Amino acid sequence: MISIEHLSKVYQSKNRQITGVDDVSLQVEKGEIYGVVGYSGAGKSTLLRCMNILERPTSGKVNIDGIDLLSLSSKDLRRARQSIGMIFQGFHLTMAKTVLENVAFALKASGVGRSERKERTLQLLELVGLSDKADQYPAQLSGGQKQRVSIARALANNPKVLLCDEATSALDPNTTQSILKLLKKINRELGLTIVLITHEMEVVKEICDRCAVMEEGRIVEQGNTYDIFAAPENPLTKQFIQTVIDFNIPEELMENNKGTIVHMKFTGNLAREAVVSDLLQNHQVRGNILHGKVDYIQGHALGTFVMELTGEESEVQQAIARLREKLGEVEVLRDVGTVHHDIARAE
Numbered sequence: 001m002i003s004i005e006h007l008s009k010v011y012q013s014k015n016r017q018i019t020g021v022d023d024v025s026l027q028v029e030k031g032e033i034y035g036v037v038g039y040s041g042a043g044k045s046t047l048l049r050c051m052n053i054l055e056r057p058t059s060g061k062v063n064i065d066g067i068d069l070l071s072l073s074s075k076d077l078r079r080a081r082q083s084i085g086m087i088f089q090g091f092h093l094t095m096a097k098t099v100l101e102n103v104a105f106a107l108k109a110s111g112v113g114r115s116e117r118k119e120r121t122l123q124l125l126e127l128v129g130l131s132d133k134a135d136q137y138p139a140q141l142s143g144g145q146k147q148r149v150s151i152a153r154a155l156a157n158n159p160k161v162l163l164c165d166e167a168t169s170a171l172d173p174n175t176t177q178s179i180l181k182l183l184k185k186i187n188r189e190l191g192l193t194i195v196l197i198t199h200e201m202e203v204v205k206e207i208c209d210r211c212a213v214m215e216e217g218r219i220v221e222q223g224n225t226y227d228i229f230a231a232p233e234n235p236l237t238k239q240f241i242q243t244v245i246d247f248n249i250p251e252e253l254m255e256n257n258k259g260t261i262v263h264m265k266f267t268g269n270l271a272r273e274a275v276v277s278d279l280l281q282n283h284q285v286r287g288n289i290l291h292g293k294v295d296y297i298q299g300h301a302l303g304t305f306v307m308e309l310t311g312e313e314s315e316v317q318q319a320i321a322r323l324r325e326k327l328g329e330v331e332v333l334r335d336v337g338t339v340h341h342d343i344a345r346a347e
């Protein structure tokens, strides 16, 4: 549905060039929710605005639903943009128009007649759960309701793609959840392809089928959201994931527990298997769980456990080897062998 190839955007300021997007390629499939996550200044907004040519790329290709957008005349580009809706962090509503007028205006602009406009607007307000607010003004609405109006407006011309520019960043956590649910609903019910940019990995975890992580204009990692959470490779991706799946153990706990501390991840079916109790039965070690959590990403379980293992050093090492056989990567956060070695060296 969306194909971006080697896209770059370089801004020319007075005496220097600033690269907003640097050689980005990505594909978004039809009906998919695709997230781009990154810190401020990473180039997310620039990339998103290049997707509907609100910003003209310096080089590269943008193809949406088989149309090469950069080859179009301004008139054809205006028409093509009707199939690309967009919503923003700041809603961009017209304050002097009612909710109904805000949505209907998008239809008027594309030449839809008065009676059809009203009927379609009411349908859209029902879809976003705002039928009872049709005659209110934006100032009378909460942030979440305003974003619902802007979603209804973005859907007015039956777009195939919806671009979301930090759509939930101005909202509290509960309202964020309700807007994400709405986006998921329209994605499923209307088969709408959604690209969203965000600085919150939680948003990606909630609704994105696939995602990309951006830094300094480049994509540093991309893939299926579950795989990215289960086995992130790039240090920045790991940092983002840690904002959602936090397994930092308080220092006092590290100090008070003298055993070997391991961090394990359970993916897929393993998340439901009794790996830990099997381990404790089959090895002469004691296990003390310091942290444990199962997250559900795209309906699949991802378990994170931090456990202290105590016992004879050779037994502990065998237990870790067994865990690695079963789980793949097992990170040793504190190795008692190393601790003994360090103490001996200090003495």
Ligand SMILES: Nc1ncnc2c1ncn2[C@@H]1O[C@H](COP(=O)(O)OP(=O)(O)OP(=O)(O)O)[C@@H](O)[C@H]1O
Residues within 6 Å of the ligand: 011, 012, 013, 018, 019, 020, 021, 038, 039, 040, 041, 042, 043, 044, 045, 046, 047, 199
């Ligand atoms: N119109 C512009 N003129 C010059 N530089 C720009 C312009 N727009 C963006 N940039 C620069 O391009 C880089 C990427 O900015 P962009 O807004 O795309 O990042 P972002 O990841 O969306 O960050 P934020 O979430 O803070 O908006 C930044 O260094 C920014 O200063």
